[in-house]
Amino acid sequence: MKNVNSLRLFLLAITVATLMVGGCAGLEQAHHGYFMKGSILEKTGDDVYLCIGTKDGTKVGQELDVYRSKRSNTKSRDWERVFTGKVKITEIVDEHFAKGKVISGTVKENDIAEL
Template sequence: MVGLAGISMLAAVPAMAQGIGHSLFMRGSIVDTGSNGTVVCIGKADGAEVGQKLEVYRVVTHPGPPKGVAPTYHRQLVGHVTIDHIFDDHFAHVSVADGTPAKHDIVELRKN
């Protein structure tokens, strides 16, 4: 019985990894700014809707002092995008409303 449970868990790892990758590493980022427009990793599973306006942030690094202390970071607002089309549970096409959004910037829906 224990062996069967272990095999079942190993078989589920690729499916879980896809969800973890979207949830922890990509969700909320601009993944493409190519000739087909800007694509963000926010979709139906995140509650995205056409017409929503998202804030765009860039991570700014401040080097630490020379004695090996880790650098510090902050998020800088660089613009806004509007969702034009939702592809699926994970991705949407957006248009730039203002500012200078770039690939790898963070997009976030402000909920009031």
């Protein structure tokens, strides 16, 4: 009976470990897909690198609106999205990243571009 309980405990530990490792991979995908998607990662002159790629449906030549989040006022917990400009995709780096060029407005790192 003791061996059966030990085996069950061992199998439970293996199952939990497998779920935890699989869950971490899912969290990474969620982080990219929901929190970073569209982020302006780097800006040099008018060139920008964005966290958006083929996996998101991005294509060379697309023009994306860019927004910045800011507080409505300093005493409020409310945030608003402010249009800051447009970026044109010039190169697809891979499934997660693209390079673009600012075609209008004032775009900064951490702004968000939307398809």
